[in-house]
Amino acid sequence: MNNVDLKNLIKKQKKNYSLDQSFYTDDYIFQLDLKNIFFKQWVFVGHISRIPNYGDYFLFNIGKESIIIIRGNNNSIYAHYNVCRHRGSHICLEEEGNKKLLICPYHAWSYNLDGSIKSARMMEENFNKTEWSLNKCNIRIFEGLIFINLSDNPNNFDDFISPTKKFIEFHGLADAKIAHRQFYPTDGNWKLTLDNFHECYHCQPAHPEYCAVHDSEYIIAYGAGSNTGPTSKKFEKMLNEWNAKVEKMGHLTGEYVESEFNDYSRSAERTPLREGKYTETKSGKPIAKLMGKFKDYDCGYTSVGTSPFNSLLMCNDFATLFTFIPVSTKHTKVELMWLVHKDAEEGKDYSLDEMIWMWDATTIADKKIIEDNQRGVLSKEYRPGPLSKMEKGLEKFKSWYLKHLDLSLS
Ligand code: FES
Numbered sequence: 282m283n284n285v286d287l288k289n290l291i292k293k294q295k296k297n298y299s300l301d302q303s304f305y306t307d308d309y310i311f312q313l314d315l316k317n318i319f320f321k322q323w324v325f326v327g328h329i330s331r332i333p334n335y336g337d338y339f340l341f342n343i344g345k346e347s348i349i350i351i352r353g354n355n356n357s358i359y360a361h362y363n364v365c366r367h368r369g370s371h372i373c374l375e376e377e378g379n380k381k382l383l384i385c386p387y388h389a390w391s392y393n394l395d396g397s398i399k400s401a402r403m404m405e406e407n408f409n410k411t412e413w414s415l416n417k418c419n420i421r422i423f424e425g426l427i428f429i430n431l432s433d434n435p436n437n438f439d440d441f442i443s444p445t446k447k448f449i450e451f452h453g454l455a456d457a458k459i460a461h462r463q464f465y466p467t468d469g470n471w472k473l474t475l476d477n478f479h480e481c482y483h484c485q486p487a488h489p490e491y492c493a494v495h496d497s498e499y500i501i502a503y504g505a506g507s508n509t510g511p512t513s514k515k516f517e518k519m520l521n522e523w524n525a526k527v528e529k530m531g532h533l534t535g536e537y538v539e540s541e542f543n544d545y546s547r548s549a550e551r552t553p554l555r556e557g558k559y560t561e562t563k564s565g566k567p568i569a570k571l572m573g574k575f576k577d578y579d580c581g582y583t584s585v586g587t588s589p590f591n592s593l594l595m596c597n598d599f600a601t602l603f604t605f606i607p608v609s610t611k612h613t614k615v616e617l618m619w620l621v622h623k624d625a626e627e628g629k630d631y632s633l634d635e636m637i638w639m640w641d642a643t644t645i646a647d648k649k650i651i652e653d654n655q656r657g658v659l660s661k662e663y664r665p666g667p668l669s670k671m672e673k674g675l676e677k678f679k680s681w682y683l684k685h686l687d688l689s690l691s
């Protein structure tokens with residue numbers, strides 16, 4: 282395949298149908314996806330509480346790139362490409378750890394945590410250390426979330442975060458800590474993984490836990506965000522009544538929908554949980570300290586998408602954060618992070634099992650259906666099929682993706 286073939290293929294894709302097989306299987310397209318889609322987005326890859334002490338670091342690996350995210354002095358957090366400026370060796374080889382100095386394992390050039398070079402043995406007299414700092418990766422911390430952008434020319438972060446800002450801020454994530462983190466390695470293309478995340482058509486057959494916490498009318502109308510399903514008069518009524526109650530409490534209501542195609546694919550909304558549920562637990566009862574600006578339980582749910590690769594699904598007392606990392610044509614790393622108030626103690630202020638119950642079970646079920654989907658899509662008999670009224674979110678994601686890919690080829 283070359284770019285001309287790909288442009289023709291993009292043109293052939295039908296609205297309200299799934300994509301042609303090559304989009305889920307072709308390595309040439311996958312490499313372009315990384316370069317032209319993932320690398321251009323601001324993506325959150327962790328929370329500051331993962332690296333609380335001076336020298337704590339973790340690696341974020343994507344495609345051929347490896348980024349060292351490390352805490353330095355005065356609460357500064359740096360992101361460096363994990364590539365030695367001498368002859369290119371990876372410097373940090375462990376996924377996470379603590380380092381007071383970044384020493385290359387090959388010839389022992391050493392770097393300070395800010396990326397500047399500390400020492401380089403036996404170099405010529407005219408070697409100028411200041412020219413050989415580690416290459417920086419774009420990084421911004423927002424509400425404790427560590428966002429990176431692998432583009433040489435990143436979009437302005439403030440513009441990017443502005444529409445979802447108030448929704449994230451309300452939950453006080455800057456004053457939170459990671460209660461649990463888990464990977465769900467999924468044998469499916471990143472687009473199949475996200476297709477599944479962008480529709481709730483499958484929720485009724487696949488997710489009894491999700492359906493126990495969320496109202497059936499919400500699932501139809503809003504399951505994958507506002508404007509992603511058919512309108513439900515019943516849910517509209519429920520939402521209006523809840524909005525009135527919540528506004529009286531001084532809490533946030535409302536939604537943000539991207540009005541037209543642009544660089545970003547963001548969304549945010551606050552909606553009520555199923556009647557009688559306070560939070561996303563089996564009993565529906567609160568399990569942890571209230572977070573952020575909540576004065577009391579409003580029994581609501583905040584769903585935020587900052588890019589296709591990240592979602593924040595937040596109750597009043599905990600938040601579940603998703604990062605989708607494309608690994609290869611047929612493999613995606615799904616990472617979930619559960620955040621609670623930083624002063625909350627496990628066993629005393631919150632129960633981990635109850636907190637992770639719903640999204641753990643739901644993500645395990647999603648992993649299975651995505652893998653079954655990928656296997657079927659590989660067949661010589663696979664053809665794109667028609668989408669339902671409950672898959673508008675998938676169509677939105679798909680057309681955003683195709684347009685971006687197409688623009689990057691011109
Ligand atoms: S490659 Fe790093 S010191 Fe030589």
Ligand SMILES: [Fe+2]
Pocket residue numbers: 477478483484487488643647
């Ligand atoms: Fe699902």
